[in-house]
Amino acid sequence: METLSFEAALQQLEETVGRLESGQLTLEEALAVYERGQKLAAYCAQQLETARLKVDILAAGGEIVTLLDDDNPND
Amino acid sequence: MNLAAGRSRLERPTWSVSELNRYIRDLFEVDMRLRDVQLEGEISNWRPARSGHLYFTLKDSASQIACVMWRSDAGRLTFGPDNGDAVVARGYVSVYETSGAYQFYVQTLRPAGRGQLALAFEQLKQRLAAEGLFDPAHKKALPPFPRRLGVVTSADAAALRDILNVLRRRYPLATVLIAPTLVQGVEAPPQIVRALQWLDGRDDVDVILVARGGGSLEDLWAFNDEGVARAIFAARHPIISGVGHEIDFTIADFVADVRAPTPSAAAELATPDVAELWPLVAGLRQALDDSLIRRLEQQRRQLQALSRALHLLRPQAQVASYTQRLDDLWHRLGQAMIRRLTQAQTRLDVAGAALKGVSPLATLARGYAIVHAADGRVVASVHEVAPEQTVEVRLVDGRLALRVETVQPIPDRQV
Numbered sequence: 380m381e382t383l384s385f386e387a388a389l390q391q392l393e394e395t396v397g398r399l400e401s402g403q404l405t406l407e408e409a410l411a412v413y414e415r416g417q418k419l420a421a422y423c424a425q426q427l428e429t430a431r432l433k434v435d436i437l438a439a440g441g442e443i444v445t446l447l448d449d450d451n452p453n454d
Numbered sequence: 455m456n457l458a459a460g461r462s463r464l465e466r467p468t469w470s471v472s473e474l475n476r477y478i479r480d481l482f483e484v485d486m487r488l489r490d491v492q493l494e495g496e497i498s499n500w501r502p503a504r505s506g507h508l509y510f511t512l513k514d515s516a517s518q519i520a521c522v523m524w525r526s527d528a529g530r531l532t533f534g535p536d537n538g539d540a541v542v543a544r545g546y547v548s549v550y551e552t553s554g555a556y557q558f559y560v561q562t563l564r565p566a567g568r569g570q571l572a573l574a575f576e577q578l579k580q581r582l583a584a585e586g587l588f589d590p591a592h593k594k595a596l597p598p599f600p601r602r603l604g605v606v607t608s609a610d611a612a613a614l615r616d617i618l619n620v621l622r623r624r625y626p627l628a629t630v631l632i633a634p635t636l637v638q639g640v641e642a643p644p645q646i647v648r649a650l651q652w653l654d655g656r657d658d659v660d661v662i663l664v665a666r667g668g669g670s671l672e673d674l675w676a677f678n679d680e681g682v683a684r685a686i687f688a689a690r691h692p693i694i695s696g697v698g699h700e701i702d703f704t705i706a707d708f709v710a711d712v713r714a715p716t717p718s719a720a721a722e723l724a725t726p727d728v729a730e731l732w733p734l735v736a737g738l739r740q741a742l743d744d745s746l747i748r749r750l751e752q753q754r755r756q757l758q759a760l761s762r763a764l765h766l767l768r769p770q771a772q773v774a775s776y777t778q779r780l781d782d783l784w785h786r787l788g789q790a791m792i793r794r795l796t797q798a799q800t801r802l803d804v805a806g807a808a809l810k811g812v813s814p815l816a817t818l819a820r821g822y823a824i825v826h827a828a829d830g831r832v833v834a835s836v837h838e839v840a841p842e843q844t845v846e847v848r849l850v851d852g853r854l855a856l857r858v859e860t861v862q863p864i865p866d867r868q869v
Binding site for chain 1: 598599601609618621622626627628629630631632633634649652728731732734735736738739741742745746749750752753
């Protein structure tokens with residue numbers, strides 16, 4: 380889950396809801412799918428909550444330098 | 455000062471021509487303002503030399519100045535200047551000591567005036583359109599959730615600040631990779647192309663913004679460069695152009711997969727808004743809960759239905775059901791029997807009454823008698839008996855045995 384991009388997590392969450400809504404799962408499966416969905420939703424929410432823009436710039440020497448982003452309110 | 459003036463009067467030196475010209479040249483060259491001059495004028499006396507250097511004059515209605523453009527600078531010209539062209543030249547002013555003439559040393563030269571720029575713009579636009587570079591079929595779709603945005607723009611310009619501000623507010627989940635470049639002047643187009651190609655060559659970049667803040671038509675000219683247009687067209691990642699203000703259209707805008715009116719707008723078009731993602735995630739969470747609750751409810755109803763069915767099928771219930779049926783039949787049996795007996799009684803009563811009406815006993819009681827022959831037949835006529843025969847007479851209260859003495863029929867009465 381930690382390496383999942385927001386987009387991938389959101390997509391998996393959508394699929395999870397779809398599977399649960401299809402009603403074709405056994406109760407046991409449904410509970411497991413639900414638990415997974417809850418984790419994905421929490422992960423998505425946490426991503427939205429804590430994300431901070433990372434800005435890199437190609438320096439004159441050809442290396443990529445991460446800018447210290449003073450404008451980020453959470454820094 | 456007074457001392458110096460006094461001395462110069464006393465010992466006035468004699469200069470050579472070369473010394474004077476060098477002195478004047480030095481004066482020109484220490485003047486900061488003359489070291490970088492942007493000059494607008496009309497070309498006349500156009501004299502390209504065999505060496506590749508260009509000699510000409512720039513003039514306006516009242517004045518003129520001799521110009522020279524060295525071969526190294528002339529090689530970068532983007533158009534073919536000629537006498538009468540209105541141009542903007544950039545360079546420095548210095549002195550050609552040999553002839554004692556001050557000159558304008560031109561480093562860059564571009565067409566001036568809306569008319570000429572507009573013409574060049576239209577020609578390139580039509581040519582590239584004919585080649586299909588603007589064809590909607592070539593436009594690439596933007597990724598809905600870009601992870602890394604490439605930005606081609608000037609590193610210290612307001613355009614970049616605008617873009618980063620929008621991204622911070624709108625979609626801080628992304629990362630940004632800036633390829634800084636000049637965005638103005640003759641050096642800009644090849645730099646823009648290099649920056650674009652560098653970003654486009656990277657697999658971790660999802661979408662590229664090519665941006666520049668507002669400026670004059672001349673300022674934006676780098677984005678009307680054919681090389682820039684072709685680099686945008688050749689890119690494998692989707693490109694969003696955001697050059698100038700809303701009203702500015704550049705060739706880059708036409709080739710780009712999406713044209714944004716400004717750099718900020720380019721950043722907005724490139725990204726979803728977290729403000730809209732919050733409800734999306736919340737909605738999915740709700741759907742997840744709803745769907746599980748529905749599932750459990752459905753399961754509960756199913757369980758209820760089954761337990762009801764089980765209750766109905768238990769043996770006690772069946773016994774009770776048979777008992778009731780038996781009671782019912784028993785009751786119906788009794789009812790049917792009573793109905794039958796009542797019917798029989800009624801028939802009997804009716805028959806008794808009828809019987810009473812036809813009985814001969816009542817007649818006998820009134821004094822009539824019935825005569826039976828010896829063989830028991832009822833005698834109804836005098837002709838059925840003869841004298842000396844015995845007959846039996848029945849009265850209401852007994853029988854008499856009689857002997858017939860005479861037979862006297864009544865005349866005219868035949869039975």
